[in-house]
Amino acid sequence: MKAIDLLHASYDRELTRKEAQFLEQALSNDPDLLREKQQLDQLRALLSTQQSSLQESVADAVIQELEAEKVALSNDLVRWFPRVAAACLMIIFAMLVQIYVQNGTINSDSLMGIQELELYDAYSLTLEELE
Amino acid sequence: MSKIHKEKTIDAQSGRSSSKEQQLISQAKAGDMVAFQQLIEQQEQQIYSTALGMLGHEQDARDVTQNTFIRFYKSLKDFRGDAQLSTYLTRIAINLSLNEIRSKSRRAGWMRLIGKDEKQIDLPDHSQDPDREDTRQMVQDAIRQLPPDFRSVVVLRMIEGYSTKETAEILDLPMGTIGSRLSRAQQQLKTILSGWLDRQA
Numbered sequence: 001m002k003a004i005d006l007l008h009a010s011y012d013r014e015l016t017r018k019e020a021q022f023l024e025q026a027l028s029n030d031p032d033l034l035r036e037k038q039q040l041d042q043l044r045a046l047l048s049t050q051q052s053s054l055q056e057s058v059a060d061a062v063i064q065e066l067e068a069e070k071v072a073l074s075n076d077l078v079r080w081f082p083r084v085a086a087a088c089l090m091i092i093f094a095m096l097v098q099i100y101v102q103n104g105t106i107n108s109d110s111l112m113g114i115q116e117l118e119l120y121d122a123y124s125l126t127l128e129e130l131e
Numbered sequence: 132m133s134k135i136h137k138e139k140t141i142d143a144q145s146g147r148s149s150s151k152e153q154q155l156i157s158q159a160k161a162g163d164m165v166a167f168q169q170l171i172e173q174q175e176q177q178i179y180s181t182a183l184g185m186l187g188h189e190q191d192a193r194d195v196t197q198n199t200f201i202r203f204y205k206s207l208k209d210f211r212g213d214a215q216l217s218t219y220l221t222r223i224a225i226n227l228s229l230n231e232i233r234s235k236s237r238r239a240g241w242m243r244l245i246g247k248d249e250k251q252i253d254l255p256d257h258s259q260d261p262d263r264e265d266t267r268q269m270v271q272d273a274i275r276q277l278p279p280d281f282r283s284v285v286v287l288r289m290i291e292g293y294s295t296k297e298t299a300e301i302l303d304l305p306m307g308t309i310g311s312r313l314s315r316a317q318q319q320l321k322t323i324l325s326g327w328l329d330r331q332a
Contacts, residue, residue, distance in 0.1 A: 012294075039321055042331050046327075047290050052192075054175055057171070057175060058175055059172050062197050063164060065197065
């Protein structure tokens with residue numbers, strides 16, 4: 001592994017003894033590598049102090065938003081239920097009108113779609129077949 | 132080489148949330164809004180800090196923080212506790228932040244297309260200004276010049292102090308990718324902040 005890669009890796013994990021020795025030697029022999037390390041140390045130190053603090057808790061706002069969503073959903077259901085119910089009734093009414101127009105009457109047979117039968121249709125077997 | 136350490140409420144053996152936190156989660160799942168509020172208060176600082184690091188704008192960060200907890204509440208019944216709560220919430224916050232960054236970028240592109248430029252998202256590089264005093268603003272400006280994928284790694288690893296493994300878990304990426312992105316991000320930041328670094332030397 002190159003010294004520069006080892007330098008970067010050293011910030012993420014513990015180096016083995018061999019790796020640490022190699023890196024230490026490389027830092028003492030290479031001024032550019034040493035400068036790279038110093039800059040990385042400064043950069044990391046700078047960034048590690050950049051955590052921000054929240055001035056005002058968001059808890060109340062979150063709870064209010066969740067409560068408002070619950071109320072809105074409930075209102076939507078209350079608002080839309082009569083409309084859906086009315087639409088269903090209209091569809092049923094339209095179907096009944098169609099059945100009346102087709103059959104001239106609205107009774108259980110016409111609702112179930114049973115047509116009038118001829119007498120011979122009612123028999124499934126003739127006497128000869130029975131004998 | 133010193134490592135960044137972060138104190139979290141974790142069970143040392145399992146890496147899960149503490150028993151107190153698990154109790155609050157159970158209560159919140161049962162509909163206890165007081166318990167859910169306590170969970171928010173325990174986690175909001177960290178989530179806000181992460182969002183602000185990603186977005187560089189306080190109100191946007193605040194909005195992302197709120198939306199993170201709202202989204203968490205809606206998926207509460209599916210939260211099994213396999214991951215730490217902080218990890219789970221941070222993942223949501225990072226995703227929401229990335230969505231916001233993409234959304235702003237699209238809006239800026241559209242505004243440029245119709246000839247109405249918004250305020251530039253990419254702020255001028257002030258790192259060469261030796262008189263610059265506002266270090267925090269300087270760092271935020273520098274981070275905002277990074278691509279979103281690099282930004283998330285820098286925020287989690289270098290600002291919030293998550294380990295490489297935790298960062299990989301949050302971003303759902305291999306550890307090698309985290310290391311690679313961090314290395315490249317550091318090089319970019321060194322270039323952006325070269326003036327400040329030279330002054331330190």
